[in-house]
Amino acid sequence: MKDLSNIVKDVFQAPTIGALNNKDEQAHPPRILLLYGSLRKRSFSRLVVEESARILQALGCETRIFNPQELPIADSRYESHPKVQELRELMAWSEGQVWCSPEKHGNMSSIIKNQLDWVPLSMGAIRPTQGKTLAVMQVEGGSQSFNTVNQLRILGRWMRMLTIPNQSSVAKAWQEFDDNDRMKPSAFYDRIVDVCEELVKFTLLTRDKSDYLVDRYSERKALCRERCSSEATCC
Secondary structure, three states, X not given: OOOOOOOOHHHOOOOOOHHHOOOOOOOOOOEEEEEEOOOOXXXXXXXXXXXXXXXXXXXXXXXXXXXXXXXXXXOHHHOOXXXXXXXXXXXXXXXXXXXXXXXXXXXXXXXXXXXXXXXXXXXXXXXXXXXXXXXXEEEOOOOOOOHHHHHHHHHHHHOOOEEOOOOEEEOOHHHOEOOOOOEOOOHHHHHHHHHHHHHHHXXXXXXXXXXXXXXXXXXXXXXXXXXXXXXXXXX
8 A cells, every 4th residue: 555654454444335235134123212301291302202203113113212200310320220221221222313302501401411421432342322323303492493403413423323414403392282292284393204214214224234334444453453462563
C-alpha cells in the first residue's frame, strides 16, 4: 500500500458489496423497543410511542414498550435493580428502537436521558446498542421545535446506532389526541407512519449485517495488537 505506511495491512479491509448480501436473512419479525420520556398520567410522549407501536405491529414488527416508572437514577449502586435489568435485557433483545421525549427547557427530558444513561457501552462482550436502528421523535406543548430530536440523534451516534433520516416532532401535542388517547388524523400522524415505515425498512436492510456495518479498523488493529503483544508486528 504505497504512501500508507501508517496502515496495518493485515486488518485493513476494503468494503465489498458481497459482504452486504443478506444470504442468511433472518425470518422473524423485526424486534423494536420503544422508550418514552415522561411519567405524567397522560404522557403525550407515551401516547406517541403507543401509537407508533400499533403502526409498527401493523407493519409486521414485534414491539415492546419500556415503562420507566420506578427506574432509579443512574448510579452503579443500583445495577442489580429489577428495572435496570429489565431495560438492559430489552436493549439486548431489540434490533431497532424508537425514542420519544417531551421537550423540556429546549432539551430532552431527564426521564429519557436517565434510561439511556443506564445503557453501558458494553455488557461483557456485547455492545447492547451498537448497529441497531433508531428512530427519534419528540412532543412539545407549544410551537414545533427540533431541539430534542437533534439531541437524541447525538446520543444515538455516541451509542453507535444507525439513526434513520426521518424523524417526528409533534407540536401542541395536547391538541392531537382524542378523549380515548388515540391520535387524530393529521400531518403529524402521517409523519409518524412515515418514520415507522422507514425504521422497519432500515431494520430489515441492516439487522443481518449490523456487525459488519459498524466494524472498525481501529478496533481490529487494537485486537490484533493485543493478540500479538507487539507494537511492531501484527498477526
